[in-house]
Amino acid sequence: MKMSDFSVDRPVTILMMVLLVVVVGIVSLNRLPLDLFPDLDLPYVAVITNYEGVGPEEIENSITRPIEERVGTVDGVKDIYSMTSPGTSLVLIELDWSVDVDF
Numbered sequence: 296m297k298m299s300d301f302s303v304d305r306p307v308t309i310l311m312m313v314l315l316v317v318v319v320g321i322v323s324l325n326r327l328p329l330d331l332f333p334d335l336d337l338p339y340v341a342v343i344t345n346y347e348g349v350g351p352e353e354i355e356n357s358i359t360r361p362i363e364e365r366v367g368t369v370d371g372v373k374d375i376y377s378m379t380s381p382g383t384s385l386v387l388i389e390l391d392w393s394v395d396v397d398f
Contacts, residue, residue, distance in 0.1 A: 338390035340375075342366070347382050355379040362386045370394075 302309045344358050357377050363386060367375060371394035376387040390396065 301375050338392055338394060338396055340388045340390065340396060342384075342386040342388070344384040344386075345382060346384070349382060351379045351381050354382070355385050359384045359386060 321331075342346060342362055344362070346354055346358060349357075359377050362384070363375050363377055365386050366386065371391045372388060372390050374389040376389070378385045378387075
């Protein structure tokens, strides 16, 4: 008997076999050890500032740029990204891998 004929004649059996494979895969995935993944601290720091009721130009001039200027003087800063929207300032600082992020 061909596999296609068997599948058409017994769709519930095929469905149960597929569900069995999926369940065994999910259980196996949850039991996989994570020995090969190192502890990794990404060298990024985010500074998020909220200031309600203020436009983006004012936030950029009074909050975002001073934060960028102060953070830019720290040793190990690789790059600085910033985004300003009405009421919010986001400054993302990328550091070198050798810098302690907790510092």
